Amino acid sequence: MVSALAVFFLGTHKIIRELLSIVSLALLTGLLLMRIVSPVSDDFTWQYMPGFFTLSFSLSSFGLLFALIAAISGLLKSFASWGINSKGYHALFHLMMGGLMILLSAGDYISFFLGWEIMTWSSFMLFNNFSSADDPIEKSQDTGFLFITLSLISALLMLGVLFFLYNRTGSMNIADGVAWLHGVKGLPSWIPGLLLMSAFFLKSGLLPFHVWVPGTYREAPHTFTAFLSAALSKVGIYAFILFFLPFSLNEGSGQISYLIAWIGAITATVATFKAIEQNDMKGLLAYSSIGQMAYVFTAMAVGSSLAMGGALFQMVNHSLIKLLLFFIVAGIIERTGKTRFDQLGGLIYKMPFSFIGVLVGIIALAGMPPLSGFYGKWMIYTSLIEKGWLLVLTGIVLPSTAAFIYCYKLIYGIFLGHPTEVNPEEAKEISPRYRVPSGLLMASIVLLGLFPGLILKPVNVLLSDLGMETLALTSQGSLNAASGSVSGFMVMNVFGGVFAVILILLSLFGKKAPTRNLHRLDIAYAGELPTEQTPLHYGRGLGHEVKRVAIAGAIVKRSLTEKYMKIGNQLGGILEHVRGFYPGNGQVSLIMTMVGAAAVALLIGLKG
């Protein structure tokens, strides 16, 4: 992948101006899009120590999808963060993009691992050095510590398994390793499989490795959080597809798929109840991301074409929604300087665009028709019913219903209710550099809701690449499954039509019975008169009582983070040592680490 490397070098050495960043990302996007239009094979191999092994790069259709998501996210993100970042930030961001591209097009273990590590380390430095937290030093140490510890564990696990595979197969090619992994039945394949899976779960933030996500998302630069959620969390899915998808299709692996499905459902439940409990916008969205990613894993575990389609739909949707929501949240934080629900409120008529954006976002996030979010869920649910996994279905219905609460909390806490710390007279709509990408994202969410079939064409390509049956495509507006179909086009039109009719009816009444708009404090308040000082904004309290529900209470009270920190403190000596590697200068330590990792890899590889 020439383009990836081009961006990589461009990023590390030259970028000072924002324009270049955008142009390069646009270039990358364009190149990727061209791949779709004209499928030119640009497999690229690089002989390393000739005769010994090669680094091979080839972009599969899956890789292409993920690369596209990443590239478009990156492009929009760069646009949104116009002019607020320093040089180092850009360098790191592009380094990370490069790493991501390497990872996505990797054909062998070395390049896979290399890409993985570049991405991890550069993203770590991004959020650690350019943290948005109020007190970066105090906060980030815990978060960074957690992140880096877990990343190291995952890297070590992966490294070990990869070289175990190399040892077994004698080939550095991923495809060979995967084939071996699927060929061997029973315990020998399970242990490396599970270890490897843990590494991927960690990247996507699945239980029990989700603990790094909220802190990281909260403290990362606002727009970078959007990218983290929209693109980086998908890497785990890519790796999972790469290594395990055929595995989960295998008839003999019923239990392990079932286990993965349940891990997805439980992760979603835990994350959702945690999200409800959050008091700051980014924390809420972070837990929501964990939950949404978990649905994808559940769907992939089901393994049918419909489920895969649902998983991919859900994934694309999630990228769109989270970019949209994080952009708007970033815009609001930039305008108001407030991050928590108890500090905001009552901004709806001052920030109508943001309100509509968040409304579209939460409708899609909650999976309500007629927007796109529903159709991913619909495919997942239908596939679960067709598969007969009704208990898993129940397991994911619980979080997706509970998700309504945090969705409502998000929109209520910011826009509805009463203003608290932000004077609505002084509030201004978010800046255009957030508005433009948000508008595009909103349009695409609505478009996908209107024509959910649009996604089926690319999905079918991917499915046939995987050797699975393709999904029936009757029209752009509808989705079909063996057991039923749904027409997004009709749903949207019927809803819109009825809405319009009733609106007209209500307006007709408006002539005879006009609406008298009241002051916001002129409300039913038990006969008392509230003043400006009366606390009336329910942003903090909303969802606070959910933990009285037995199941939610059990989840919210427990904190895995604390447990990990305890273990971490016990292992403190060793881990502190590892942290010693990091001398403060990002690039230096990055290079050092990569060199070190490569050396270790080589050594193990030579021995094997």
Place this chain on the structure above:
Amino acid sequence: MKIDIKGIWGALSSLKYLFQPPGTLRYPDVKKEAADGYRGFHDNDLSKCIGCGMCEDICMNLAIDMVKPKSEAYLNAKNGSGLIPRLDYGRCCWCSLCTDVCPVNSLKLTKNYVYVSEDMNRFIYTPGEEKLGKREKETVK
């Protein structure tokens, strides 16, 4: 988990009243007669009233004023003061002390207690001269 079948059945048993006639009156059609000793509006037997003013004196709400009647015909021969009591139902609390102290038992409480008028001044009333409960025309439904 314990399921309290008996309790649930007990709760449902109260639904048997669904099939029984209601215990309340169909009010506007069927009216309830007040008990004999009911403390309703006042009535003054003007043929007995001696205008002594005991009722005015004991009324702690100052609801009773002794006034000149509209016509001398309302006064009997024994009425020394030439005055009869007038009530303000905005103040009266129907404690019936005035009737208790009436030395000739001319002032009494009747069983009437329903009266509706949009005119506030109508509630100032001279018993004996007029009959409050009888002004059915003004009764607003």
Place this chain on the structure above:
Amino acid sequence: MAQDIITIFHGPQHPGITGNMSVELDLLGETIKRAETHVGYLHRGFEKMIERRTVLQAFTIVCRICVPEPDPNEENFARGVEELMGLEVPEKAKWLRTMVLEMARLQAQMLWFAGQGGSLGHYISPQWAVADRDLILDLFEELTGGRVYHMYITPGGVRRDLPEGFLGRLGHFLDYLESRLPEYDNMLLRNPVFLERARGVGIIDPATAREYGVVGPNLRACGFMNDIRKDEPYEMYGEVDFIVPTETSGDVYGRAMVRRAEIEQSISILRQIIRRMPAEKEIMAVLPKNHRKWEVPKGDTLVKTESARGEYSYYMVGDGTDKLRRVQVKGPSAVHAITLLEEMLVDSQLSDVAMIMNSLGTNPPEIER
């Protein structure tokens, strides 16, 4: 100012209580962090009004201090005046007073029952209980001429003798009410949802009960035997047999069960009264003819009555004129609904406020007499 909590008002018009009273609540979610009671919606200055009136005039307004159960006020006032003036009350009047007090207790418990069901969204109970309470009010109407404010127990005796056949009708009503009680139990008190809601909520522990001076059924639900009717028997309570029911849980359910048992006790007491009602006609002590001549001698007295909500006391001072120098009314609600409630509500839930308030038998007018 970041707003963790929100402030709302619960009331002043509210099914949880009979009367107007507001509770200002600071909520985090629905958990109450601070409760502050607001009374004063019903303040009419009764104590001062009594001091400005002659004794006979004043007796007609004391019943208005407590809407759901006015008769303990009349009883207290009458008994206080009698003690100060040294009046001898005829025996029949004492029996009649006991009967009226028990009937009043019965109807007050029915009204509590209505509120208890209503505060849980169980709308059968208010309708049934109020309908059956109306039958008691019919009897009151016959006996006293008034349904709610009876103005019957007057210093020196009672104002009217029994109407013809009254005791028979009362007996019929008691039979009817007794037959209805199992239905009430089934409907609310054994209802599984009610048990779920009421058990373990609004607990008063015995130490707190003592410290705050909780009285009446609320105290008896904490396991204390405390009843003025037994401790310092007045009127004919020394003559009749009854037990004082207690519970130990101290929660809403315990208080409900105490009140439920008291309904039965009231029925039993009333039956005994019907049996033993003397036939004589004398119902009034010998009194001065003119109300201006009722001179209350110097001296003071403290009279107590057991109302449906607990000890109800009057402290009265006479100064030799026809008016009382000072009257201090102390109803049980001042303890229950102000100090205790503010404490109890903290960390409980908004959904339970109405239920807790009603289970305490809160009655605002007697707080702000």
Place this chain on the structure above:
Amino acid sequence: MLFTIFNSLLAVLLTYSMGMLYYGFYRIGNARIHRRVGPPLWQNVIDNIKLFAKREAPGHGIMFHLGPVIMTAGTITSMLFVPFLKDSAWLQGFSSYGNLILLIYLMVVGPLGNALAVGVSGVPFGVMGVTRGLTRLIGLEVPFFLSVALLMSGSGTISISEIMMAQDSFSNWNMMAHPAAFIVSLFSFVGMMGASPFDVVGAPVEVYSGPQAEFGGKYLGFLAAQRVMFSMVKLILWVDLFLGGATNVFILMAKSFALFFFYFIVGAAFPRFKTEQAVDFMLKLPLIIGIGAVLVRFWSL
């Protein structure tokens, strides 16, 4: 297309009049249980007309205005995706374009609009009611989804019409064929209809007056109208899913009234749970029955 639109109007009219009739009965029935006489059968219609005839309505800006519209639109849209009759071209709405899962989610869209309007009005009581409603929804949806998933997986289709068609004789009614699923769904049904003991959302006692505290006049009129229609949609859905559907309007009314009567007696007999008690209850008994049914079903496979 014209026929479909005509049919849609017919559906709206039918559910409105059915709903008003049923709720008229509801009020009289409740009054009788209370030992009262009760209002006339058409009292709900009178109330509704009265609300529309109010001279003005209080408002809080455009979002408040749109709330009842979204609510009503959500109701009518869900109505149009429920087939009322089987073996008939009438009253099918757009049900051929949708399915059961779509419908379940469509039923949440309306309340979202309501929640937004309540939120923008700034009444803390209303938002509390909304929060309670959303929390309660967890308890209602999970057993409900389990029971309909049993149906869908049992009949191999997610289309309501096809589930309805499959129940050709009384013994094939899903309440007979899948009794556990039916029982589980009844718990959710009572909750979704807003009957005690699961009605703490709009409780006038436990919170000032629930989500609709600030609506008045025409807004409340729309909300009242959509409420009865929404109830009818749920009744008809249950008739379709479990009671074998209906071939004509009279059978539909008979069956839905039977369900309505069930809702009515449960609602009349019990006080209400607190929100978390309701959810805990729903996640205990019904869920255990449901899981048992699933296990029984798949154990033999």
